[in-house]
Amino acid sequence: MSTTPDKLVERYLKHLEVELDDLPRDRRREIVDEIAGHIAEARAGLEHETEADVRNILEGLGDPADIAEDARERFEVRPVIPASTAYKPGWIEVGALVLLLVGAIVLPVVGWVIGVVLLWISNAWNVRDKFIGTLFWPGGLGFSLFFVFYGASQSSSSSPTSCQFSPVGTGEPANCIASPDSTGAMDVLAIVLVVAVVVTPIITTAYLGYRLRHQPGAATA
């Protein structure tokens, strides 16, 4: 079964039109019309047109994809990335970031849980990022505040026993040991600990936000 020259030309122009899709309409029209004219001129100059002649004409013009790439460059049009591979932070990501950080303050427990669900639904982060977002801290800033106030009330009510918080960051709140004196050193330690506990969820949120913009999957897709 052979293809007629007209069919070949038609298919070529159609292909070209599709490839030039990123260009403004008037420019696309102009280029396609001119190339259609070129083909007509070239064909008119042939004595006895064969399919091979037409194929040579089209090959001389070049692959529509190459012409389109050149055209995009000439008109400084950036290729449109198909929606399936383009990554755009949407409401899921924004919601996850906000709720993870302050969700527990706005709506105790539930707010943060919704944040976690959004975090794990989203395709924007990998599993490691999702674990980081979930574990530091469960409850986000709400946990930090709870920790600070709980710790403050504990240390003021129980004067002979000073509470030392475990600095490992596992989220275990308190580790009370009896210590007769040296409250000064304990205070410094407590302040460092409080700052660390408060800053951690903010750093986590900033990190997740950073990963949104520098997502390895989105860049290579």
Added chain:
Amino acid sequence: MVAGKQDALLAQMRKGTLQYCVLALLADEERYGFDLVRSLAETDGMVTSEGTIYPLLSRLRRDGLVETSWRESTSGPPRRYYRLTKAGRAALDGFKDEWGRFRDAVDHFVERKA
């Protein structure tokens, strides 16, 4: 030099200078697209895909370096003729000077006898 790199360099040089070759072809007479492409293709190595001339012509027109008008043709449908504008001529003259200097500078180094 790696062959691929050299190809890429040639493609870039061609891309950068092609528009001035088109302007130069239009310096003395107006031409239609097919005629322009044929003239460019006669010189080996100037155009790899003839179709890329048309986006270039469209861009030149939008930049005001060429203008076009339709003419009846004896052999078929009307043709769009391209003609240099004042700005196009100025761009061509400017390029000629720069190109001469650039060519001499490169020659000075690469053609130097060891």
